[in-house]
Amino acid sequence: MASEIIRIPILQIEDFLVASIQVALHDRSAVQFRDDLLQRIYETKAKGLIIDLTAVDIVDSFIGRLIGDVAEMAALMGARVVVTGLQPAVAITLTELGLELSGVITALNLEKGIATLRRLVRQDEEEEGTRDARRAHDLYP
Amino acid sequence: MREGRTIFIHSDLDIVSARVEGRELAKALGFGTIDQARIATAISELARNIVLYAGEGTVTIRAIEQGGRKGVEVICEDRGPGIEDVNLVMRDGYSTSRGLGMGLPGAKRLMDDFEITSRVGEGTRVVVRKWLR
Numbered sequence: 001m002a003s004e005i006i007r008i009p010i011l012q013i014e015d016f017l018v019a020s021i022q023v024a025l026h027d028r029s030a031v032q033f034r035d036d037l038l039q040r041i042y043e044t045k046a047k048g049l050i051i052d053l054t055a056v057d058i059v060d061s062f063i064g065r066l067i068g069d070v071a072e073m074a075a076l077m078g079a080r081v082v083v084t085g086l087q088p089a090v091a092i093t094l095t096e097l098g099l100e101l102s103g104v105i106t107a108l109n110l111e112k113g114i115a116t117l118r119r120l121v122r123q124d125e126e127e128e129g130t131r132d133a134r135r136a137h138d139l140y141p
Numbered sequence: 142m143r144e145g146r147t148i149f150i151h152s153d154l155d156i157v158s159a160r161v162e163g164r165e166l167a168k169a170l171g172f173g174t175i176d177q178a179r180i181a182t183a184i185s186e187l188a189r190n191i192v193l194y195a196g197e198g199t200v201t202i203r204a205i206e207q208g209g210r211k212g213v214e215v216i217c218e219d220r221g222p223g224i225e226d227v228n229l230v231m232r233d234g235y236s237t238s239r240g241l242g243m244g245l246p247g248a249k250r251l252m253d254d255f256e257i258t259s260r261v262g263e264g265t266r267v268v269v270r271k272w273l274r
Contacts, residue, residue, distance in 0.1 A: 004154065024161065027153035027189075058160060058178055060185035061247060089178035097182065097247035098233055 008033045010040050016117055017044065018110070020052035030066050037070055041079045047124075048117035049074055052110055054085030064099040071104045080120045082106065084113035145203025148188075150219075151196075156188040159200040166202055167213050171273060180213055180271050183248040187217040187267055190244045195221025195264065205270065212253075212272040217265075224259040231257075 006029040010019045017040055025033065041049060051067060053059065059067075071081040083106045094101065105120070107113035146166075148159045160181040167177045184200060191198040198219030205214045224230050233246050245267070249255040254270040 024157050026157045057174075058164075058181045058185065060160075060182050060189070061244065062185075062189060087174075087178075089175040092175055093178050093182045093251060096179070096250045097186070098250070099247075 005029050005032050007036065010036060012040075012044055012046065013114075015047040015121070016114065017041065017046045017049045018052065019050070020054065020110075022055045024058070025063060027062055030063055034066055034070050034073075038073055038077065041074055041077050046079055047121045048080045048082070050082050050084055050110065050113045050117065052084045052113070053087070053090065054109070056085075056090065057087060059090045059094055061097055061099055064094055064097070064101060068099075068101050068104055080105070080117055080124070082113045082116050082120075084108070084110050145201055147199050147201040150188050150191045150198050150200055153189075153192060156185055156192065159188045159202070160184045163202050163213065163215060166204060167271070170204055170211055170213060172213070172271070176271060179251040180215070183251040183269055183271075184215055186244040186248045186251075187215065187269070190267075191217060191219045191221070195219030198264075210272050212270050214268065214270045215252075217267045217269075219266075220264040223261040223263055223265055224257075225261055227257055227259055 006023055006025065008019050008021055010017050017037070019033070019037060037049060040046070051070065067083060074081045081104070083104050086106055105116065107116045146162055148155060148162060150156065150159065163184040164177050164181040167180045172180065184202070188200050191200070198217065198221065201216040203214050205212050230245055231249070245257070248267075248269060252269040252271050254268070256268045257265065259265040
């Protein structure tokens with residue numbers, strides 16, 4: 001029943017990927033979405049990913065956990081994830097469900113999400129730079 | 142007013158149909174967006190339990206009225222394996238399957254009333270209600 005799978009478009013802006021969920025995702029489409037995101041991070045060597053939930057009115061424990069998984073898996077691949085546009089009702093129901101997504105970074109909207117990603121990636125690069133400098137100093141003092 | 146509707150739950154596609162039905166009824170009854178999301182999310186959790194643990198079952202969603210107050214009632218029934226220790230599955234974090242262990246306690250927190258009856262080998266019935274304030 002592959003035809004029932006809904007594919008979410010993933011757009012690239014500079015070093016970042018942006019995916020905005022505009023439809024009610026059933027479980028298999030959500031899993032496909034996770035796999036597509038990780039594959040695109042790998043192919044594009046993106047440094048960051050925004051998952052925009054502005055149009056999403058329900059996030060149940062399955063989708064919530066999946067978003068948490070994407071953030072963790074992307075981190076393993078060296079990419080940062082920011083979730084944007086969480087509606088008040090979604091934030092409330094997620095908390096009441098007991099799913100706090102403590103490892104997921106959020107921003108109010110897409111614009112703020114991009115700014116957050118830029119800051120995170122810059123921090124990562126600076127840390128990397130400091131580490132490299134220190135290593136070079138240790139090797140060639 | 143809408144009549145109650147029963148949705149047969151066989152797969153993850155039906156989970157979406159059930160929660161859309163729940164949200165529409167809640168909206169028609171005058172529930173606000175946050176309560177609509179609570180009702181739809183609870184339906185999603187309960188319907189997923191049916192798919193995960195029983196394979197199939199039904200979700201019946203209807204408008205109710207009691208003592209002058211209106212509400213939404215959701216009845217989830219399956220003929221699955223049943224639950225041996227209901228108190229255990231109502232604990233946060235408890236899960237025997239791919240569930241997060243928050244389906245039942247989560248649904249309970251999202252709704253006003255929560256009743257569960259289960260018999261091993263016969264199935265499980267969960268009734269939840271949300272009242273219009």
